[in-house]
Amino acid sequence: xxxxxxxxxxxxxxxxxxxxxxxxxxxxxxxxxxxxxxxxxxxxxxxxxxxxxxxxxx
Numbered sequence: 001x002x003x004x005x006x007x008x009x010x011x012x013x014x015x016x017x018x019x020x021x022x023x024x025x026x027x028x029x030x031x032x033x034x035x036x037x038x039x040x041x042x043x044x045x046x047x048x049x050x051x052x053x054x055x056x057x058x
C-alpha cells in the first residue's frame with residue numbers, strides 16, 4: 001500500500017524534516033562536568049515545563 005505524503009495541513013504547507021546536528025558535545029567524566037549537565041537539564045525543564053506537560057498530555 002502506497003502512502004501519500006501530506007503537503008498541507010490545516011492550510012499550512014509542510015516542509016520536510018531537517019536533521020539538526022548538535023552544535024556542542026558534553027562530557028560527564030568528572031563530578032563537576034556531571035553537575036553542569038544536570039544543572040542545564042533542570043534549567044531547560046523549568047523554562048519549558050508547560051510545553052513539556054502539553055506534549056505529554058496530547
